[in-house]
Amino acid sequence: MAAEPTTRELRDLVAEYEFERGHLLPALIEIQERYGYVSREAMEVLARQMRTTPALVYGAVSFYADFRTEPPPEREIAWCSGPACRLRGGDRIREALQYTLGIPLDGQSEDGAYGLRLGQCNGTCSEAPQVWLDGEVVGHLTVAKAVAIARDVRGEGDA
Amino acid sequence: MNDRFTAIASEARERWEAARAGGREQINLCLDTSSLARGGAETLAALRDAISAKGLNADVTTTGSWGFCWLEPTLSVRSAAGTRTVLYHSVTPDRVEEFVQTVLVEAGELPELALGVVEGAPSDQIAPLEDHPYMRGQIRRLMANCGQIDPENIDHALANGAYEGFVQALDMEAEAIIELMLESGLGGRGGGGFPAGRKWDFLRNATADPRYLVCNADEGDPGAWVNRILMEGDPHLIIEGMLISALATHAVEGYIYIRHEYPLAIERMNIAVEQARERGLLGEDILGSGKTFDLVVFTGAGSYVCGEETGLINSIDGYRGMPRIRPPFPAQAGLWNLPTNVNNVETYANAPLVLRHGAEGWSSVSTDEAKGTKMFTISGAVNQAGCIEIPFGLSVRDLLETYGGGTPGGVALKGYQPGGPLSGVLPAEEADLPLTLGPYRERGMFLGSGGIVFFDETTSVVDLCTYFLGFAEDESCGRCTTCFQGTQRAVEILRRIANGGGRETDLGKLEDLIQTMIWSNCLHGQFAPTTVKLALRYFREEFEILIREKRDPTRSLPGMITYEITSPGDPALAEAAAICPTEAIVDEGARHGIVDELCIRCGACAEVAPNAVTVRDRFV
Numbered sequence: 001m002a003a004e005p006t007t008r009e010l011r012d013l014v015a016e017y018e019f020e021r022g023h024l025l026p027a028l029i030e031i032q033e034r035y036g037y038v039s040r041e042a043m044e045v046l047a048r049q050m051r052t053t054p055a056l057v058y059g060a061v062s063f064y065a066d067f068r069t070e071p072p073p074e075r076e077i078a079w080c081s082g083p084a085c086r087l088r089g090g091d092r093i094r095e096a097l098q099y100t101l102g103i104p105l106d107g108q109s110e111d112g113a114y115g116l117r118l119g120q121c122n123g124t125c126s127e128a129p130q131v132w133l134d135g136e137v138v139g140h141l142t143v144a145k146a147v148a149i150a151r152d153v154r155g156e157g158d159a
Numbered sequence: 160m161n162d163r164f165t166a167i168a169s170e171a172r173e174r175w176e177a178a179r180a181g182g183r184e185q186i187n188l189c190l191d192t193s194s195l196a197r198g199g200a201e202t203l204a205a206l207r208d209a210i211s212a213k214g215l216n217a218d219v220t221t222t223g224s225w226g227f228c229w230l231e232p233t234l235s236v237r238s239a240a241g242t243r244t245v246l247y248h249s250v251t252p253d254r255v256e257e258f259v260q261t262v263l264v265e266a267g268e269l270p271e272l273a274l275g276v277v278e279g280a281p282s283d284q285i286a287p288l289e290d291h292p293y294m295r296g297q298i299r300r301l302m303a304n305c306g307q308i309d310p311e312n313i314d315h316a317l318a319n320g321a322y323e324g325f326v327q328a329l330d331m332e333a334e335a336i337i338e339l340m341l342e343s344g345l346g347g348r349g350g351g352g353f354p355a356g357r358k359w360d361f362l363r364n365a366t367a368d369p370r371y372l373v374c375n376a377d378e379g380d381p382g383a384w385v386n387r388i389l390m391e392g393d394p395h396l397i398i399e400g401m402l403i404s405a406l407a408t409h410a411v412e413g414y415i416y417i418r419h420e421y422p423l424a425i426e427r428m429n430i431a432v433e434q435a436r437e438r439g440l441l442g443e444d445i446l447g448s449g450k451t452f453d454l455v456v457f458t459g460a461g462s463y464v465c466g467e468e469t470g471l472i473n474s475i476d477g478y479r480g481m482p483r484i485r486p487p488f489p490a491q492a493g494l495w496n497l498p499t500n501v502n503n504v505e506t507y508a509n510a511p512l513v514l515r516h517g518a519e520g521w522s523s524v525s526t527d528e529a530k531g532t533k534m535f536t537i538s539g540a541v542n543q544a545g546c547i548e549i550p551f552g553l554s555v556r557d558l559l560e561t562y563g564g565g566t567p568g569g570v571a572l573k574g575y576q577p578g579g580p581l582s583g584v585l586p587a588e589e590a591d592l593p594l595t596l597g598p599y600r601e602r603g604m605f606l607g608s609g610g611i612v613f614f615d616e617t618t619s620v621v622d623l624c625t626y627f628l629g630f631a632e633d634e635s636c637g638r639c640t641t642c643f644q645g646t647q648r649a650v651e652i653l654r655r656i657a658n659g660g661g662r663e664t665d666l667g668k669l670e671d672l673i674q675t676m677i678w679s680n681c682l683h684g685q686f687a688p689t690t691v692k693l694a695l696r697y698f699r700e701e702f703e704i705l706i707r708e709k710r711d712p713t714r715s716l717p718g719m720i721t722y723e724i725t726s727p728g729d730p731a732l733a734e735a736a737a738i739c740p741t742e743a744i745v746d747e748g749a750r751h752g753i754v755d756e757l758c759i760r761c762g763a764c765a766e767v768a769p770n771a772v773t774v775r776d777r778f779v
């Protein structure tokens with residue numbers, strides 16, 4: 001995951017994409033997979049490639065929850081917002097995570113070391129309540145376990 | 160019969176049989192998203208390591224899911240002689256060594272982990288799988304291959320009947336295919352239940368070309384994962400269904416729109432499309448028939464309304480995924496304003512089965528008005544969160560008891576949500592309703608796409624309303640004031656009630672909102688308040704107690720409770736104080752107390768010191 005892509009790199013990356021063929025989303029996904037986020041410049045480059053305006057590209061980026069416009073944090077807890085998790089104390093887990101990390105949902109620490117994100121149920125509800133820690137399911141959580149994980153992500157405590 | 164297909168299928172079958180006849184033990188390990196969440200990948204690595212370290216004569220194949228999601232990783236072992244296959248559960252990484260030793264090295268069995276005998280004779284200790292309480296009453300047609308074939312190997316699919324329905328349809332006129340679908344009574348599985356044959360006929364009669372098919376694999380309803388199970392378990396069934404639909408509608412290209420939360424389904428669908436293309440089952444001149452049809456696997460990017468068919472079309476077209484104003488309908492102006500048909504994954508997947516079983520054979524499994532089988536996922540306050548396939552018409556209570564394993568800890572059932580955040584909620588007294596379309600429609604709600612969520616007496620209905628309305632608010636596309644402002648206002652009022660600030664006039668306000676939200680353009684806004692509407696009908700008292708008595712009968716709403724230390728000398732309180740994220744637990748000289756202003760009601764202290772911390776009503 002390179003930090004700052006060059007204009008040339010971006011242009012090469014999206015060179016094959018065409019708006020008329022439904023390529024806006026695939027192009028944005030590819031940009032994000034490569035760089036971790038979609039920068040302002042990436043939106044401009046993509047708009048030129050698609051022969052449209054940055055406003056339209058931004059419109060799509062801002063519509064979808066998955067796109068980031070800032071580099072992702074080094075470590076991330078994604079909190080499952082689904083019903084099975086909610087019914088088993090998921091909301092209390094969210095509250096505890098926010099306080100322990102000192103950031104809101106979909107926020108990240110100022111130094112970019114860690115973040116907290118809203119996750120959607122993907123049907124691993126047998127594990128409820130759960131979070132994804134750096135992409136891996138941690139299930140059958142208690143609030144206490146969630147606090148320990150959050151402290152560990154912050155680099156404190158001994159979870 | 161198509162000669163080219165006969166050759167392709169028989170070669171595939173030979174390879175499949177050769178692999179199974181190798182005099183080696185065959186292990187089929189379920190590796191779907193649920194299994195991965197429970198250590199499936201580590202189990203796979205440990206199995207492979209153990210087999211090669213011990214030089215054992217066994218092959219490991221990965222498959223989709225049998226539906227025992229809460230018991231993953233599951234795996235079946237087929238004896239080297241090919242006479243007996245046993246399905247096991249909970250083969251977690253730490254159990255692999257024991258498993259390999261007992262089952263592979265000593266050629267024994269592990270009855271305590273066995274779910275049943277899949278093929279061969281049952282024994283005293285292991286009964287046939289079909290007699291397992293979770294399997295009894297299920298009719299596995301869509302899921303016939305799930306757990307039994309490698310979804311990444313088209314030979315496995317072809318050896319088990321894949322594309323036979325399509326080849327049959329190749330010899331039929333488009334009208335005849337549609338006639339067959341209509342006769343079967345196949346209804347859309349994405350929530351609406353609209354007859355698939357009629358929809359296909361709209362596209363067949365379209366006047367412009369090229370025309371498109373879209374497979375809706377957005378599965379946005381949290382708590383539903385039936386489409387995921389199919390895509391991860393038997394992707395070719397979906398491709399075959401789309402091919403049949405293409406023959407009936409003269410579509411030349413199809414899109415499978417999969418939510419980004421399903422990376423494994425995306426990968427497996429891509430592999431399946433690629434392999435189908437290699438065998439000449441997709442692309443130009445399919446099987447020498449002169450027909451052309453190809454597929455694109457398209458990844459979503461996180462938006463619930465993109466599951467609405469016109470939002471989905473906008474999303475592929477490259478715009479914000481806002482549902483369109485209809486008419487025109489997709490069959491007139493869909494993708495790139497060209498004629499398009501949108502169906503759910505499970506709808507397409509049924510088409511090959513209709514051809515294989517015939518309209519009558521397909522529909523006769525269900526005596527209900529809704530025909531065929533339906534996949535359901537069960538979650539929430541249940542002991543067994545999993546996926547099943549049953550004929551329409553089973554009662555919700557039977558589904559909960561038989562397949563969901565009842566509610567945990569013997570807490571009474573309070574109610575359920577039949578299918579998705581827009582579908583509404585019903586109380587336990589309505590759990591005798593059959594799982595079919597009519598009864599839910601009559602109650603101003605709908606059955607939905609198959610994700611049934613149960614909740615028990617510990618849950619506050621006001622919290623559920625706040626949650627589902629909050630979801631609808633977050634996911635509103637923003638087009639209609641009635642939807643984006645309506646959900647926002649409803650959430651404000653619900654929050655106020657949930658925090659003890661409810662007013663006598665609030666319920667009337669909510670009822671007014673429900674009336675105006677009906678005017679929204681798409682079903683998202685129209686159905687967003689369904690949960691509140693039904694909650695006010697069936698659980699009104701709970702709202703009234705909250706408003707009038709400032710009391711939450713479930714003692715679960717954070718705004719309505721306080722945590723109090725009732726055994727200040729309890730040694731567990733030291734740990735509770737250490738875990739409290741806000742340092743609200745203070746040590747008052749060997750005796751602990753909670754500073755209420757700091758407490759965020761997360762309940763961590765009550766978890767670690769259950770005998771010392773008591774939850775009390777805040778206002779009474």
Ligand SMILES: Cc1cc2nc3c(=O)[nH]c(=O)nc-3n(C[C@H](O)[C@H](O)[C@H](O)COP(=O)(O)O)c2cc1C
Pocket residue numbers: 346347348349350351352353375376377378379380463464465466467468469501502503504506507608681682683
């Ligand atoms: C807000 C909203 C979300 C929807 N999400 C889905 C979905 O995730 N999957 C789906 O198949 N249908 C979904 N639908 C229904 C689709 O609009 C459409 O009716 C369906 O894909 C048609 O397929 P079927 O006739 O095979 O059921 C949704 C509808 C609405 C209003």
Ligand code: FES
Pocket residue numbers: 080081082083084085086121122123124125126128129130381382
């Ligand atoms: S609700 Fe959290 S995984 Fe389904």
